Every structure is written in structure tokens, then in C-alpha cells.
Amino acid sequence: MAYIPKNKIQTGLYASNRGTPQLSFVTKDSSPYVGSYYKLYNGKFFSGKTPDDPTTQEIFPVSSNNLPLQSSEASSTPYSPLLPTEQDYKNGSFMRYFSLRLNQPLFVEISKATKDLFDQKDPSVAWKTNKTFSLIWELTGDITKVAQTNKNITELTEQRSRAYGLSVYLKENWTQYYKEKP
Numbered sequence: 327m328a329y330i331p332k333n334k335i336q337t338g339l340y341a342s343n344r345g346t347p348q349l350s351f352v353t354k355d356s357s358p359y360v361g362s363y364y365k366l367y368n369g370k371f372f373s374g375k376t377p378d379d380p381t382t383q384e385i386f387p388v389s390s391n392n393l394p395l396q397s398s399e400a401s402s403t404p405y406s407p408l409l410p411t412e413q414d415y416k417n418g419s420f421m422r423y424f425s426l427r428l429n430q431p432l433f434v435e436i437s438k439a440t441k442d443l444f445d446q447k448d449p450s451v452a453w454k455t456n457k458t459f460s461l462i463w464e465l466t467g468d469i470t471k472v473a474q475t476n477k478n479i480t481e482l483t484e485q486r487s488r489a490y491g492l493s494v495y496l497k498e499n500w501t502q503y504y505k506e507k508p
Contacts (some may be wrong), residue, residue, distance in 0.1 A: 330377060334367035337376055341385075351385040352431075352491045359385045369430060386431045388491040403456060407435035410465055410503050418466045420503075424492070425456045431491040459487040466507045473500035 341351045341363055351359040351371065362375045363385060374382040403425045414420035423441040425434045436458070443451045444458045461483045464472045477493075477500045484492050496502070 330366065335377065336365040339363050339365060350388050350494070352388055352494050353383060353385055354490055358494065386491045388431055388433075388494045403434045403436060403440070403452060405434050406437045406440060408437055410463075410505075415465055415505050415507075419462050419464050421460050422463050423458060423460045424489070425458050426487070426489050428455055428457060431489070431495075433489070433492060433495040457487070459483060459489060463503065465503055466505055469501060469504060469506075472504055476500040476502075 339362065341359055341361060351363065353359050353373075359373060361373060363371055363373055364376060365371050371385050371387060372382045373379070373385050408420065408422065410420045421438070423436045423438055425436050425440070425444065426432070440451065441458045441460065444453045444456065447453045461479050463479070464475045466472070477498075480493050480496060480500075484490055
């Protein structure tokens with residue numbers, strides 16, 4: 327890592343990931359991070375006590391309560407998830423839409439209409455500072471297969487969209503909205 331003046335680094339921080347109001351973090355592979363960390367002047371977070379730590383890696387803050395992190399830079403994107411319809415259950419899946427803050431992992435589940443506003447670069451949404459993505463979510467079938475499919479799709483989306491922390495945002499609830507077919 328390049329030299330960074332000490333006055334540009336906040337050290338002595340610790341992540342516990344115990345669901346407290348403190349920040350929770352994940353690594354690039356979406357694994358929860360517990361331990362010492364430091365924050366740089368640019369808002370990025372890294373594991374270890376200082377930049378001199380030989381195993382330092384970038385870590386990403388996430389909310390432990392399934393809500394986006396609130397900060398002075400938080401997106402004003404409204405949380406408006408779609409709920410599956412009876413037709414979606416007949417089809418066996420439905421599409422979920424998300425907004426992700428570009429400079430930090432602040433996720434918000436949004437509606438299709440809100441995603442369309444982002445895609446159209448509508449001035450009523452923060453399209454310059456957020457990106458959107460979607461993922462297909464399995465609803466019915468063998469519960470083990472549904473859970474594995476939703477996990478795999480989420481992990482693939484994290485990699486392709488660089489949406490690290492999405493699994494934590496979803497609380498790894500791979501059977502959310504699951505319904506057994508009669």
C-alpha cells in the first residue's frame with residue numbers, strides 16, 4: 327500500500343459483528359469480518375490495526391439489521407421491495423431489484439418502477455451515485471434446492487455486479503418468500 331500520512335488514518339477500531347449498533351463488515355468474498363480495522367480519509371475500511379499489517383485487505387461495511395447503513399452520505403433511495411404475487415408462485419420465481427451506493431456498500435431493495443427511474447436517469451433518483459441490479463429469486467420446489475439456488479445466484483450477482491455484502495444484507499435467508507407447492 328502506498329504511503330498515507332498518519333493524520334489520514336483512523337486506527338484503533340474493532341468490528342465485532344454481534345448485531346450491535348456498531349458497524350458490521352464483510353470481506354470481498356462476503357465472509358463476515360471480526361477484528362481490528364482502520365479507516366482511511368477516503369472512507370474505505372481495511373482489516374488490521376494499521377496499513378503496515380501484512381495481511382490487510384479491504385473490508386466493506388454492511389447493516390446487520392437488513393436496512394441500509396445510515397450516514398451523512400446515505401442514499402435517499404426509498405426501500406420498496408416487491409413481494410411475490412400468486413402468479414410468481416405459480417411460475418416458481420420472481421425478480422428482485424436493488425440499488426447499491428457506488429462508493430460504499432449501502433444496499434436498498436427497490437421496486438421495478440424505481441429501477442426503471444434509475445435506468446432512465448430520472449432526476450428524482452440518485453442515479454449518479456448508485457447503480458442498480460437484479461436477481462431472480464426461487465420461490466417454490468425442494469426447499470434445499472431453492473436455498474442452494476438462491477445462495478448461488480446471490481453469490482454470482484455479488485461477483486458480477488461487485489455487490490459485495492449482498493448476502494449479509496439479505497441475512498443469508500435463502501428461503502425468504504419460500505412457499506411449498508400444494
